Amino acid sequence: xxxxxxxxxxxxxxxxxxxxxxxxxxxxxxxxxxxxxxxxxxxxxxxxxxxxxxxxxxxxxxxxxxxxxxxxxxxxxxxxxxxxxxxxxxxxxxxxxxxxxxxxxxxxxxxxxxxxxxxxxxxxxxxxxxxxxxxxxxxxxxxxxxxxxxxxxxxxxxxxxxxxxxxxxxxxxxxxxxxxxxxxxxxxxxxxxxxxxxxxxxxxxxxxxxxxxxxxxxxxxxxxxxxxxxxxxxxxxxxxxxxxxxxxxxxxxxxxxxxxxxxxxxxxx
Numbered sequence: 575x576x577x578x579x580x581x582x583x584x585x586x587x588x589x590x591x592x593x594x595x596x597x598x599x600x601x602x603x604x605x606x607x608x609x610x611x612x613x614x615x616x617x618x619x620x621x622x623x624x625x626x627x628x629x630x631x632x633x634x635x636x637x638x639x640x641x642x643x644x645x646x647x648x649x650x651x652x653x654x655x656x657x658x659x660x661x662x663x664x665x666x667x668x669x670x671x672x673x674x675x676x677x678x679x680x681x682x683x684x685x686x687x688x689x690x691x692x693x694x695x696x697x698x699x700x701x702x703x704x705x706x707x708x709x710x711x712x713x714x715x716x717x718x719x720x721x722x723x724x725x726x727x728x729x730x731x732x733x734x735x736x737x738x739x740x741x742x743x744x745x746x747x748x749x750x751x752x753x754x755x756x757x758x759x760x761x762x763x764x765x766x767x768x769x770x771x772x773x774x775x776x777x778x779x780x781x782x783x784x785x786x787x788x789x790x791x792x793x794x795x796x797x798x799x800x801x802x803x804x805x806x807x808x809x810x811x812x813x814x815x816x817x818x819x820x821x822x823x824x825x826x827x828x829x830x831x832x833x834x835x836x837x838x839x840x841x842x843x
Contacts, residue, residue, distance in 0.1 A: 576814040584630040593621035595628040596779040604797050614799040616789055622799060625781035626807055632782045633811070636697050636766040637759040643701025645755050648708025653739050655709070656716025663713070670706045678703055679768065686774045693776050696769065700762050708754050715747030749826040756819035760812035767808055783808050 583590065593611075599619030607614045613622040655666040685699050719725060720743060728738050769775035770784025771791075778785065783804040790800025 576810065577818055580630065580811055580814065581634065583627060584634045587627040587631050591621075591624035591627045593624040595620060595624040595781050604793070607799055613803050614797070616786075616800055617793065617797070622786070622803060625786055626783070626803060629781040629783045629786060629804070630807065630811075632693060632776055632780060633763050633766060633784075633808075634759075636693070636700065636776075637762040637815075639697040640700035640704065640762045640766075641755050641758040643698065644704040644758065645708050645751065647702070647705035648754075649712050649744070649751065651705070652709040652712025653716055653744060656713040657720055657735065657739055657743065659717075666709065667713070670709055673703070673706050679765065682765065682769065683772075683774065686769065691769075691774055691777050693780065696766055696775055700765055704758065704762070707758075708751060711750045711754055712747055715750060716743055719743045719746055750823075753819055753823040753826065756815060756822055760815040763808065763815075764812060 597620065599615070602611070602615045602619040604617055605611050605615040605619075611621050611623070613626065615621055616625070651666050651669075655663040681703055682699055685703070686695070689695050689699070716739075725738060725742055728742050733742075766775055766782065767784035767787070770782045771788045773785075773788060775784055776782045786804040787801055790797055790804075794801050
């Protein structure tokens, strides 16, 4: 329900926002939360609620698009590695290992240092540096499924590699990928928020939760609302998507549904 509400808010943000999120008002600088400005205003008089609503569009868009890019790359490389094996598998997995050597956030900082920060750049860079986990998941599923009877039968009647991969194996390997996608969205939102907080993400005047936090970091002792409300928005969004991902994993894995094993695993972890 919370995820659905967040998506609805992001879609309807222009209609829900009571003020122009980018219009300054020098007469209302750092106004405290009131009936007119529910979440107060920032240091140049912009309405914080309107900026949070519009920021949800960018934050969620970055999450969905970047995860879509990472998932597409991960599926293609994981399927090739798991189905063909041999040199193809070894080459792709060494590439995965090479990418995992570098801490992702620092890799993002290094790449963005040479590129002009923008919404599309952030989406592309996060997606292009986040496909390794999906690749490993898909490869593992393909290794387990390629020796199954229905795959062997398909190959025996002359089905080509692409047909076997995309028609027979991949649909049966999508359950962990779906979970990885759901858990990847909050990770991408956190990454974008961190980059925007450091000034390397989406640039003003566009509002994101990260740059709203950045605007309020020096005024935290006075204008507390500039950090509290975007922080709560990030917390609620990330927690909700993580819980959805956990629920999908339990629902798709019958071993975790038996006798509440899934709950016990989460508590133990």
